[in-house]
Structures are given as structure tokens and as C-alpha cells.
Amino acid sequence: MSTSYNVQQTAVIGAGTMGRGIVISLARAGLPVLWLDNDPSATEAGLAMLAQTWAQQVGKGRIDQAQADACLARVRQVTAYTELAEADLVIEAVYENLALKQEIFRTLDSTLKPEAILASNTSALDIDAIAAVTGRPEQVLGLHFFSPAHVMKLLEVVRGQLTAPAVLDAAVALGQRMGKEVVVAGNCPGFIGNRMLRTYVAEARQLLLEGATPRQVDEALQGFGFAMGPFRMYDVVGIDLEWRARQLAGEGMDAPLVQVDNALCALGRFGQKVGQGYYRYAPGSREALHDPEVDALVLKIAQDLDVRRRVIDDEEIRERCLLALVNEGAKILEQGIASGSQDIDRVYLHGYGFPAETGGPMCWADRQGLGVLLARLERLQGLFGEHWRPAGLLMRLVAAGKRLADVSEGRA
Numbered sequence: 001m002s003t004s005y006n007v008q009q010t011a012v013i014g015a016g017t018m019g020r021g022i023v024i025s026l027a028r029a030g031l032p033v034l035w036l037d038n039d040p041s042a043t044e045a046g047l048a049m050l051a052q053t054w055a056q057q058v059g060k061g062r063i064d065q066a067q068a069d070a071c072l073a074r075v076r077q078v079t080a081y082t083e084l085a086e087a088d089l090v091i092e093a094v095y096e097n098l099a100l101k102q103e104i105f106r107t108l109d110s111t112l113k114p115e116a117i118l119a120s121n122t123s124a125l126d127i128d129a130i131a132a133v134t135g136r137p138e139q140v141l142g143l144h145f146f147s148p149a150h151v152m153k154l155l156e157v158v159r160g161q162l163t164a165p166a167v168l169d170a171a172v173a174l175g176q177r178m179g180k181e182v183v184v185a186g187n188c189p190g191f192i193g194n195r196m197l198r199t200y201v202a203e204a205r206q207l208l209l210e211g212a213t214p215r216q217v218d219e220a221l222q223g224f225g226f227a228m229g230p231f232r233m234y235d236v237v238g239i240d241l242e243w244r245a246r247q248l249a250g251e252g253m254d255a256p257l258v259q260v261d262n263a264l265c266a267l268g269r270f271g272q273k274v275g276q277g278y279y280r281y282a283p284g285s286r287e288a289l290h291d292p293e294v295d296a297l298v299l300k301i302a303q304d305l306d307v308r309r310r311v312i313d314d315e316e317i318r319e320r321c322l323l324a325l326v327n328e329g330a331k332i333l334e335q336g337i338a339s340g341s342q343d344i345d346r347v348y349l350h351g352y353g354f355p356a357e358t359g360g361p362m363c364w365a366d367r368q369g370l371g372v373l374l375a376r377l378e379r380l381q382g383l384f385g386e387h388w389r390p391a392g393l394l395m396r397l398v399a400a401g402k403r404l405a406d407v408s409e410g411r412a
């Protein structure tokens, strides 16, 4: 088997939100794309959206008509896996379901040429479990794009346990050719970005139950410089996405922290797209308006869960959400999921709207002084429990007088 991979012909499986953005990014980078969805009307609608996107770019003077025509000509709809036989690299972007993705990877493995690279755009599934159903696990990896994929700069390249270095190199080179900010991440639930986000969102949700309002949490974090607070973000992305994933997986529905989301979704309050979520929206407007119905719903759930309510100030909101992010980032670094703190910073700056002037969450932590942060984490651990236990790496760095930026490949 050749150890260097030359990616020329690409293919994308899935013509939904992510598939469309990925196809645009590939074609814009000059790569031919074969495009397959089991619902041909999705690919057809996708092609119409591509044409519209490039026509708008022509209208704005960003590209000329010949470039738009060339981009569209690079994309070819196919309806059978046998038509993908010559692809050098395939990116799968179908529903977030392990069994479905495994079935597709089995088919790809048996149809594509032996040297083809197989990638998944999964947000959180186990890349090794996907690779394991193929006869070529060293050629399987994650290519985690962010939504909308043709706009967002970040690309997490997820290394499976068996992914060959040359395959990783080819994927990084492809991402760079697409103009992406490429970060290599290890394989763990949520990779770098979403794994950290989970801890941050958990604090935001807990703060609601303890007495803060969605607007207060969002404004405190926007005051820090985030492009968008967590509840506005959920309204934009759609509260129902995670809710449906919980239902599909048949797990996680009972967790106390998702009870507000569950209740909002049960009322059809999926977010901005339906005019109501954590906020309400006037028809045709994106302005997030305070909704007393949500406050009443949160209060009822907090009472049902027996959570003690109190007045919460903005400083506590920033402290808990930011320190949760940093502590998880330190664990990610310690476990070698990220090879340096700068990579974690790039993920947060380019994929999650972390304020640019801070340099990213890990750089921000170094600037605060790790000794100060460690003391604050220990205080939170005493107040709220074991999930605040500081990462061992932070303790070692403080003892050695070092910074997160001094850590390389998981070692200080």
C-alpha cells in the first residue's frame, strides 16, 4: 500500500445542512466532487442551493460567472455507490447515528478502491467504532466541519487509534487547500471543541436552575466578549437537534440538566426557526425577546428538581462557565487529545466565537495566572462538588511554575 495519498477526486455522502457546505468548500477549492444521498431530491435541492450561493457571490463581485460555472461543473450527483469507485477521499455527512454510519462505511469499504480514505463528519460518535467495520481502519478518520461548513473556518481532523500518519497528513493538506483552520484532535466524545462546550453549557443550564435567566447568562458571557451566549446559540442552532439525538439514542432524557430543553421542545419551542425557544421572536425578526413563560417553566422545573434558588450575579456566571471550559481544556491537553494549548485556542477562536483579544481560553487562563485559577477551581469544588476537581495537569503546572502554553503532546 502506498504511504502517500494524493487526493484529487472527492465524494460526499449526504446532502443535508453539512453535506451542502462541505461540497461548496471542496468545489471552491478546485476539487471535483461526486455527491450521493439516498434521497435524490435532497441532492437536487442541494445543487439548486449551490447554484444560488455561487450566483449570489457573482452578484457581490466576489467571483466571476466563469468561476461560478466552473464550481458547479465540478459537482456531479450520483445515485449508486459503484459510481464512487474512483474517489480518493469520501466524506460522510448523514444523520448522527452510529449504526447508519457503520452501514455506510461497510458499503464504502467494499466498493471504493483500496487506497481511498474514508472520513466521517460526525460531531461526537466514536471514530474507532466506525473504522472497525472496515477492512482499512488506518484509512479512516473524522473530518469535523462546523455549520455552515462553507462559512466556518474551523476543521477538526480527528485521529482514530489506527489512523495512519500519511492519511492524517493528506487530510490536513486537504483542509488547508479548502482554506480551513485545521486542528488535529484525538478521538474522544466531542473531540476538542464539543467536549469542552459540554462542560460550559452544563454550567449555563445549572445556573438557570439556580436562579439566573437565559438573558442574564447570555449577556454576562457576551459582556466577556463571546459572539453569542449559550442560550442564544441554542436558539440559533435549534434546541431540538440534541433533543432528537437523545430520543434516537434512547438515553440522556432523564438528566436533570436537560429538563428545561426537553420541556421547551415538548412545547414545540425549537428556537429561532419557529419563532420561540429560550426567547421569543417577532415574525421575521432575529431579535431575541425576553419571554416570561420561559422563566415560569424554568422555575417549575427547578422546584420539581428541588434546586435551591438564589440571586446570581454576572461574575459568578462568567467564573463558572469560563473555568469549566478551561478545566476541561486542561484535561484534553493532559490526555493528548490536543497536542498543544494553542490548538485548543484555535478551536475556540475559529469555531466557537471566543473573544479574539483574549487569545483563546487557554491563553486567557495563562494570563490570569494558573495559581489564581487553581485556587478558584478548588473553591468551586468545595462549594459545588467533585465535578470541579482541578485537572491534575493544572496542579503540576502550578507546582512547576509553568504555563499551559509550555505543554507539548500532553507533557509539561
Ligand code: NAD
Residues within 6 Å of the ligand: 013, 014, 015, 016, 017, 018, 019, 036, 037, 038, 039, 042, 093, 094, 095, 096, 097, 100, 104, 121, 122, 123, 124, 144, 145, 146, 147
Ligand atoms: P441533515 O439531517 O441536514 O442531513 C442528513 C442527510 O443525510 C439528509 O439529506 C439525508 O437524506 C441523508 N441520508 C440519511 N441517510 C442516508 C443514507 N443511508 N445514505 C445517504 N444519505 C443519507 O444532517 P446534518 O445537520 O447535515 O448533519 C450531518 C452530520 O454532520 C451528522 O453526523 C451531524 O452530527 C454532523 N454535524 C452537524 C452539524 C450541524 O450543525 N448541523 C455540525 C457538525 C457536524
